[in-house]
Amino acid sequence: MKKFILILFIISGFFGCSKTITGPTPQPLSIVPEAGYNKTSIPVTITGTGFQVVPTNILSGNITTKLPQVYLNTSPVTYLAVTKVSQTVIYATVPAGIAVPAGTWITYSVTVVNPTGKSGTLKNAYVVSSYPPPSITGASVCNKSGTVIVNISGANFFGKPDVILVYASGNKITATVNSVSATSITATVGTSLSTGTYTVIVTNPDSQQASVTISVNQIPACISPTISSIYPMFGWTGSDTNITITGVNFEFPPTIIFATHGSTTGTSLVYIAYVSSTQLQAVVPKGMGTGWYDVTVINPDGQQSTYQNGFYISANPPPVITGIAPASGSSNAATTITITGNYFASNATAETIDPSGNALPCNISSQTATGIVCTTQTLPTGVYLIRVTNTSDNTYYDYSSFVVTNPANNLGGFKLSTQHLIIGRQANAL
Numbered sequence: 001m002k003k004f005i006l007i008l009f010i011i012s013g014f015f016g017c018s019k020t021i022t023g024p025t026p027q028p029l030s031i032v033p034e035a036g037y038n039k040t041s042i043p044v045t046i047t048g049t050g051f052q053v054v055p056t057n058i059l060s061g062n063i064t065t066k067l068p069q070v071y072l073n074t075s076p077v078t079y080l081a082v083t084k085v086s087q088t089v090i091y092a093t094v095p096a097g098i099a100v101p102a103g104t105w106i107t108y109s110v111t112v113v114n115p116t117g118k119s120g121t122l123k124n125a126y127v128v129s130s131y132p133p134p135s136i137t138g139a140s141v142c143n144k145s146g147t148v149i150v151n152i153s154g155a156n157f158f159g160k161p162d163v164i165l166v167y168a169s170g171n172k173i174t175a176t177v178n179s180v181s182a183t184s185i186t187a188t189v190g191t192s193l194s195t196g197t198y199t200v201i202v203t204n205p206d207s208q209q210a211s212v213t214i215s216v217n218q219i220p221a222c223i224s225p226t227i228s229s230i231y232p233m234f235g236w237t238g239s240d241t242n243i244t245i246t247g248v249n250f251e252f253p254p255t256i257i258f259a260t261h262g263s264t265t266g267t268s269l270v271y272i273a274y275v276s277s278t279q280l281q282a283v284v285p286k287g288m289g290t291g292w293y294d295v296t297v298i299n300p301d302g303q304q305s306t307y308q309n310g311f312y313i314s315a316n317p318p319p320v321i322t323g324i325a326p327a328s329g330s331s332n333a334a335t336t337i338t339i340t341g342n343y344f345a346s347n348a349t350a351e352t353i354d355p356s357g358n359a360l361p362c363n364i365s366s367q368t369a370t371g372i373v374c375t376t377q378t379l380p381t382g383v384y385l386i387r388v389t390n391t392s393d394n395t396y397y398d399y400s401s402f403v404v405t406n407p408a409n410n411l412g413g414f415k416l417s418t419q420h421l422i423i424g425r426q427a428n429a430l
Contacts (some may be wrong), residue, residue: 015367025111026068028090028122035127035207038100044126045082046090046110053085054115066115072108072126074098098128103180104235105206129206132156136212139200140223141193142301147223150175151300152185152202153253159205163187166199176231179279183253184300193219225249225297227307227372234312234395241284245297247305250277255298258284260291290315317343317397319388328403331381337362337402339372345390350374352402353385362386379404 028048036042054066063244067085070079070092080092090112093113100106107127136154143149150163154412163185175187185202201211227247233242245256252274259266271283280297295310321341327334339350350362350372362374372388381404389396 001229013088022054022339023054023114023120025116025120026050026052026114027120028110028112028125029148029427031110031122033126033209033409035105035129035209036094037127037208038098038130039096040133042094043165044092046112046122047088048090048093048112048120048122049119050085050114051086051090051112052114052116061266061410062396065178068115069113071111071155072098072128072129072287073111073112074108076429077111079107094126094128100128102130105131108388114174127207130206131158131204131206131208133208134161134202134204134210136200136202136210139214140220141189141213141214141216143219146190146191148189148191148219150185150187150200151190151251152187152200153183153300154185154202154210157182157185157202157204161185161205162201163354164190164201164203164205165193166201167194168197178302179255179298181253181255184255185304186300186392198257201389207353221250222299222301223251224303225251225254227295227305227310228297229373230307230310232308233339234318235284236315236317236395237286237288238317239286243282243284243311245280245282245295246278247297247302248278249298250274250280251301253300254280255294256280256282257298258288258311259296261294262395263294266294266296284311288313294398312366313393314390314395315391316345316393317394317395319343319345319348319390321386321388321397321399324386324399324402327401328405329376329379330362331379331404331406334378335404336365336375337371337386339374339386339388339396339399340370341388341397342370343390344369344372345392347391348372349389351387351389352376352379353387353398354379354382355384358424359387376402381406405413 010112020055027050030047032045038271048231056064056066067082080094082092084091105127107124109121109123110125118422134156139152141150150237157180165173173189175189176422177187178194179186195216197215199211199256203209231244250426256269257266269282273281276339290313296304296306298304323340325338351359353359360377362376366373385398385400386402387396387398
């Protein structure tokens with residue numbers, strides 16, 4: 001009995017005689033990262049002073065430890081899962097599922113409570129966002145007329161992010177953001193940039209960040225894109241139109257803008273596919289106003305090219321050819337053919353197009369909205385396109401192919417093709 005009392009006295013003296021175990025007051029000083037997406041759990045590191053781990057079950061010999069509690073001051077509070085603690089560092093995880101209205105973010109204070117009951121709070125320390133975090137797939141620099149441009153590609157950029165370049169020595173350069181899309185940022189960093197290794201950091205308005213490391217050995221000149229063709233060059237306001245833009249020096253990710261001819265403002269296309277540095281694909285949405293549009297391609301560095309009167313939107317659907325009969329004729333006589341399809345206007349014309357692009361009229365004898373009967377010229381042997389043009393809208397459809405043979409059925413080296421297609425080149429605006 002005396003031995004038990006002595007042991008109890010020693011333990012009581014070790015921890016103090018008060019009912020509450022004493023210890024330091026925790027003081028959180030920082031949390032990294034400072035923001036997170038509310039739909040995923042986010043590991044965080046909290047640094048500070050006075051974090052305490054208290055042993056329990058000492059008398060039983062099965063000693064365990066009691067860790068500090070960490071919570072965000074949501075309503076009700078949200079507890080973080082604490083995994084590891086030292087006197088100056090706490091490792092924890094912010095749980096997924098914290099309610100945040102769509103399109104917003106909320107800043108919360110972080111509180112640390114030691115097992116002794118003492119607590120400390122870092123006010124307005126952590127942002128819970130409804131936006132997914134940004135990511136960076138690449139970054140590069142180039143020189144545009146004496147100004148250094150930073151081009152950043154990635155995902156989930158919004159608003160006007162902050163862009164900082166951190167040099168290996170720790171020096172920071174704050175870039176001026178010029179343009180932002182969900183997948184690209186263009187910014188300037190002055191007239192020069194030292195060679196070396198940089199960490200490019202993008203911080204969205206909700207404080208979520210992404211970074212990438214780049215090496216700057218030399219700063220090449222920014223290269224301007226050039227548009228050489230658009231296929232097709234027309235569509236109609238009642239339907240989406242898939243187009244292909246051909247040229248050179250396209251860079252990922254590009255911006256494509258449609259502006260009515262002569263206008264200083266336009267519509268940015270949403271659905272764009274970067275195929276290569278010489279080809280882009282995009283969708284012109286239905287509902288756009290009729291008339292001629294200037295088409296502009298803008299590289300991430302701001303370099304751009306405009307194809308004036310590059311696309312025409314009509315009020316009526318363009319013609320469509322679904323078949324021709326007969327599919328061949330003789331080189332020693334004209335051939336009467338029947339063209340079937342849809343949306344043939346009352347003023348439609350028909351032509352044959354030779355392999356060199358030369359057009360000869362096919363004289364129309366009768367026509368409806370779905371059929372045209374016309375007679376060709378006497379044509380040399382070869383493979384021809386049949387074109388129907390709605391002259392009121394200047395839109396057309398090319399159908400391949402009409403084959404002209406000599407009386408011995410000798411094509412003279414031409415290869416038969418039976419594919420039908422739309423050719424997206426339209427006559428120039430009047």
